[in-house]
Amino acid sequence: TYELSIKEKDFVPGPWQQPCVEQGANMxxxxxxxxxxxxxxxxxxxxxxxxDKDNIKTVSMSFTVIRAWGKIDENGSRYLVGDY
Numbered sequence: 001t002y003e004l005s006i007k008e009k010d011f012v013p014g015p016w017q018q019p020c021v022e023q024g025a026n027m028x029x030x031x032x033x034x035x036x037x038x039x040x041x042x043x044x045x046x047x048x049x050x051x052d053k054d055n056i057k058t059v060s061m062s063f064t065v066i067r068a069w070g071k072i073d074e075n076g077s078r079y080l081v082g083d084y
Contacts, residue, residue: 015051022047029069031076039079041066046081 001014024043031037037050043065048057064083072078 017053027066027069029079032074035076041069041081 001017002011003014004010005012021040022042022045025040025045026043027041029039029041031039031048031050035050037048040047040049043063044061046059046061066081066083068082070080072080
């Protein structure tokens with residue numbers, strides 16, 4: 001990953017690495033503080049990442065193309081995703 005450095009006005013290496021990302025992954029949902037992190041939406045998996053490589057959570061699902069999402073709780077603990 002990369003971060004945008006305002007000071008350097010350029011991309012700099014970021015703190016996260018995620019090997020073996022699902023090839024069909026097509027959406028990243030930001031998770032606000034206090035939880036922080038991101039939800040990576042694929043065609044067959046949904047993965048929560050928070051920068052801790054030992055704390056990655058992935059759930060499998062049947063082949064689906066997620067097209068929309070909405071935050072249910074302000075703290076980012078629940079999201080609604082939808083296809084079609």
